[in-house]
Amino acid sequence: MKVDSVDFFYLAMPKVTTAADGSQDALVVRVTAGGHQGWGECEASPLPSIAAFVTPMSHGACRPVSDSVLGETLDGPDDINRMAATIAYNSMDLLQAAHTWSGIEMALWDLLGRARGVPTYQLLGYAKAYPKVPYASVLFGTTPQQTLERARENRKAGFRAAKFGWAPFGESLPGDIAHLDAAREGIGADSILLIDAGQVFGEDVDAAAARLDAMERNRVTFFEEPFHGSAYEAYGNLSKRTRTVKTAGGEAAHNRHMAEHLIDFGGVGFIQIDCGRIGGLGPAKAVADYAVKRGVTYINHTFTSNLALSASLQPYAGLADHTICEYPTGLQQLARDLTRNHISPDGNGEIVLPDAPGLGIEINPDALTQYRVDVEIKVNGKTIFSTPSY
C-alpha cells in the first residue's frame, strides 16, 4: 500500500498555563494507507511541527517532512525504517523534523498493526507484552506539606511507585530535603520513589550532588534530568558520585544517538525515551536493545494522552526485566477525552498493553472537534495548511 494522507489535528485546553504539564495541548496525527488508518501524537509544540511538514523546501538537505512520507510504499516495518532514514538525510537541516516525524512514525506502526491484525509490539519483534509497574508522575507541592498530601493520595490510589518532579525542587537545599522526606513519608516505606529535577541544575554537578545524601537516605531509585539534556559530561560526573541512586534521562533525545550517548558518556542507569520526540517506535526500540546490552534500564517518558502512552510502552513491552513505566495521572481533560479507551492499572496495580491490533487505542472524534485549534498557513497567498475536518 501507499501512504495516501497525513493529517494533523492541533488540540488545546481553553486555557494553557505555565505549569510543566505537557497534556495541555496535543498534536494528533492521522495517516491513511490502503484503506487503513493509524494514529499518532507528536510531542511537543504543535505549530512548528505542522510547519515542518508543510514548509517549502530550503534545499536538498532541508526538505519538508511531507516529501519523505506522502505517496511512499508501506508494506512492512522496513518501509517505516526506510522513510526514517530518508528524513534523517533529506531533512537533516530542519531541526523540528524529528518531532514531526515522531507522530507520523507512531501512526504508521499503528496502521501496520491494524492492517495485519496484530499488536504493534509484535511487529517490533516481541512475542508478548509484560506487565509494568506504573509510577504516578506528579508535580511537587508548593510546600513539603502539600507534597506529603499528594504522596498520600497517590498511595491511596493504589500506586506502588511515584515520581515527584519540577519546581520548587532545586530552589534550596533545606527545602529540597524537606520535600524528599515528605514524599517518602507520604508514599510509605515499601513504595518506589523517583525524583525528576526538570534540568534545574543546568550543569552544576555540585548543586545536584548536594541532594544525593537526602535521596539515598530516602531510597530514591532514580534522579532524573538534573541537567540540560545534552550535558553528558555533567551527567557522567554526577553518575560517578552516586552510591545507590541512579541517574536517569533521555526524554529530550531526538535521535537514538543522543540516547545512546547519554548511556555511554552520561552513565545513566535509566534511559527514558519519549516516542513523540525520538522519531517514534523504531529508534526507541533500537535504544531499548542498546540499553539491554549496556545493562541499563529502559523506561518510557510520557506526559500526554493514552495514545502516546501505548506507543511509548511498545518499544520495551517484551523486556520482562524492565519493570517500571511512567504513567501520567494528572492529565488534563483534553488528554483523557482524546481516546475512547484508556490504559488503567489492572487488579495487581500493573499496566498491561491493549491486546488489540496496532497501538490498541481508539480516538474519540468528538475530542478532535471540541478541543480543536484552527490553524491556517499561507505562503505567497497559497494555503499550504489548514486544519482538516475529522
Next chain:
Amino acid sequence: MKVDSVDFFYLAMPKVTTAADGSQDALVVRVTAGGHQGWGECEASPLPSIAAFVTPMSHGACRPVSDSVLGETLDGPDDINRMAATIAYNSMDLLQAAHTWSGIEMALWDLLGRARGVPTYQLLGYAKAYPKVPYASVLFGTTPQQTLERARENRKAGFRAAKFGWAPFGESLPGDIAHLDAAREGIGADSILLIDAGQVFGEDVDAAAARLDAMERNRVTFFEEPFHGSAYEAYGNLSKRTRTVKTAGGEAAHNRHMAEHLIDFGGVGFIQIDCGRIGGLGPAKAVADYAVKRGVTYINHTFTSNLALSASLQPYAGLADHTICEYPTGLQQLARDLTRNHISPDGNGEIVLPDAPGLGIEINPDALTQYRVDVEIKVNGKTIFSTPSY
C-alpha cells in the same frame, strides 16, 4: 534599553532546487531596541523557525521564543546570555527554538555593537580580528573531469584552499578516488584541500575509512561530516584510524554541548560551527574557547549570505592560530543581493572582518522586497504572523 521588536523576513530564489545549496533561501531577522537596529540570519527552514517564535505556548517548558525576547532588557552581553539561558529552559521542549534564537542572538550582538560603535568581536573579548585564509566551498562535479575543472577555476580565482563536497562523493570507492585525485590536481600541489562527505556514510566507519588512503595521499587536511552529526562513536572510531588527515564536523550542533561532545567523544581535529544554528555567537565563542583548551581548530560553517559570514567569523576572529575560514563562493543571487557590502579576499587573498560597528554588514532593503516570501499564520482566526513591510 529594551527589545522593542523582532521581525522576520523570509526570502527565497524564484526556484528552489534539491541541490545542497543553503543560499537558495534565507530567514533574515531585524531586532530594534533603544532606537538601534541589528540584523541576523537563521539557518535553516524559515517557516518552522518563524512558527517557533510566534507559536502559542504548549506549557511552561515549551514556550514560544518570543516570550523570552520581546521587552527584555538589552544593556550588554550579559543580557544576551541571560535571554539564551531563559530560552534553553523555557523552550526546552521546542526543538526548533535553537535555530530561531540563533538569528535573533546574532542581531542582538549586531545591535549592541552598533549602539556602542565597536565591532562585535570586541564585545566577545577579542582585541583584534586576525585575517583568515578562505577556502572556497564548492560542490564536487558530476564527473572527475568536472571536479578537475572546478578545482582549476578555483585556483585561477586566487584561492589557496578549497573544499569539495557532497554527491557524487560516497557513491563508489573508485569514483571517490578519481574525484580526490582530480581535486588535488586542479588546485595544485601547494593549496589546502578539504573534503566534505555530507554525512553520506551514515555510521559506516569502514566505508569512510576506505577513503583515507586516497585522502592522505592527496594531502587532504580534513574529512568533514563522514557521518550523521550526532554519531559521535562513529566519528571517534574513524578519528582513531586516521594518520595525517583529521576529521571535522559540528555544523549540526544546536547547542554548545553537542560541539563539545564531538570534540571529546568524536575526536574531531576541526570543529565547524554555524552561528545560525548553535544559538548564535555566544555559544560559538564558548566552543572556540573550548577548542583552544583541547587543541582543536575552530572554523566557521557558512553557506549563506555575508551577514551570516560576518557573524560566523566573529567568535574566533581573535584566534591567530586558527587560520582558515569557510568562504562560500557559489552563492545564489539572493544571498549576494541581501547585503550592500561584501566580504571579499584582500590583496593577500585573505579575509578580514569589516572594521565597523556590530557585524559591519549593511542590509539591502531592495532585496527584502525582491525575494520576499509572504507568510501568514492564523490560529483560531487570529493572525499571529504576517510578513512585515521593511
